[in-house]
Amino acid sequence: MMDAISTLFSDYTVRTVALGATLLGITAGALGCFAMLRRQSLLGDAISHAALPGIAIAFLITGSKSPLVLVLGAGLAGWFGTFLITGLTRRTRITHDTALAMLLSVFFGFGLMLLTFIQRRPDANQAGLDSFLFGQAAALMQRDIQVMFGIGCVVLLLMTLFWKEFKLISFDAEAAHTLGLPVRALDHLLTALFVSAIVIGLQTVGVVLMSAMIIAPAAAARQWTDRLWVMMGLAAFFGAVSGVGGVLSSGLVPHLPTGPVIVLFISAIVVFSLLFAPNRGLAFRMMRQWRSGQQFRVDAVLVDMYTLASQHETVDHPHSEQVLNAMSGNARRTLHLLETLGLAQRIDDEHWGLTESGTERARGLVEKRWGEGP
């Protein structure tokens, strides 16, 4: 296995593709955090679909498949798409989600139409444009990587420079305005970065799956931390790991498409994070709930025994299990737990009494609840 991987890495093409997927994972992952926190998760989907006609038009106009030209076309179309969405939402009664859904399908449909038109032309040069649909990482070349690297660096640099401004408009845009920040301009800048991060991933994972690269790393990272910069770092890391993972698995297993495998990798990370992250993870929460439920049952039985005993002369007066069952539901399992904890002791087959430490604890509980003993 390790041999196979190291052989793979010595392959020039695989190295190039892996580098591209890593760059994409880092850029999209980090920027995706802002998208998620600003509740713009679906915007990424709309932008990537809107980019398709841009690619087709750029090719029709220039006849070139140079990555810079295609990325520029995709970027302009994506930006125009978000511009229309904001405009529609602001000036008409159409809600944001409706505008998103409409723009997404209209632009995508138009893009498909143009692609079909291009493919029917007697022109050998057009081959490969349709790889933008689902992505074709294996076709990544040196010049593609250069463009991805350049755009990725600019995006990350701007994100660092405007870090506090972006954080503030994401948390509280109105406060940002009253503090004197040009919220509208910053909003446009962040959207532009967003569009850039998306277009550099189109060739690798395709317009259909690109939004997963934006949102999934952020969603997974949010589970593990409560600090924004840690979240960004984690998201970038998750993005990079799934990128490399996807490229390697499709290199090891024949006929495995890279883009979809990358998306599956990041989805697996999301599922794992949703389940097992401390504090926010589902498993952790269930555990905590179960524990507090058990704590509650233990305390309830203790208090019941104490209340019963206080009607007799001695606090360790034994009580029958049946009475305790009647008072707080099924007490048997809790009683065994109390015994393990040294809070209660079995007197005979049917009867249980409080130990000294059990009495102490019960008295504390009663005083906390009612102020004084019964």
Added chain:
Amino acid sequence: MIMNDIHSDETAIEVRDLTVAYGQQPVLWDVDVSVPKGVLLAVLGPNGAGKTTFIKSILDLVPVAGGSIRIHGRPYRRNRSRVAYVPQRGSVDWDFPTHVLDVVEMGTYGRLGWFRRPGAAEREQALKALAQVEMTSYAHRQISQLSGGQQQRVFLARALVQDAEVYLMDEPFQGVDATTERTIVELLKRLRERGKTVVVVHHDLQTVQEYFDHVLLLNGRRIAAGPVAEVFTEENLRATYGGRVAFLSSLLTQRAP
């Protein structure tokens, strides 16, 4: 214009003929208010009376259909740094991945300028502001773990860090615990002692006389504005709230002795 200049020394906020409409629906009509410097002003009125809109229009957060607003004699846009805003705490997502001190430091972002990160000085100011709202021990707490009252105090601290002349607060007493309410009242008094002007959207008529010295009664238009003793009358309240003020007469007789 001449009057404006004469008053600019004593008048903190001068609102003239303010009209705001959302779509076709007018929310505020032709409101004139002049808030003297150094007062605690309560903005009162029934739900939908335009109280929040009034504050937001001063802050340039909602488009104004007509009228003029001046802060210490100058338009808001040229006097922005002298105005601090405390929004309703429900206006943000408290699950945002950040901690208390970080939120308070955001109050310094305006004067920090581009590309500069908050440093030791800003941290110092933020901690001082947190101490004023009795939240020092929560400085590194994740904000989703705060109670409603604590969230409110964090927002107050963020406004304090701005060190402004005029403070606009949107329902700071809404749904907070008794401790927070006391802290806020103390804070308001201290701000007044330092000559600051505070405008508070308020709901609880019972506490108006105790907490504030000026009131503005709003219901789409200005019903009355001025010192509590003159303006907070049964007649004005009836005009503001309509018939639903049976409880008001008892409220007002309380202050007779």
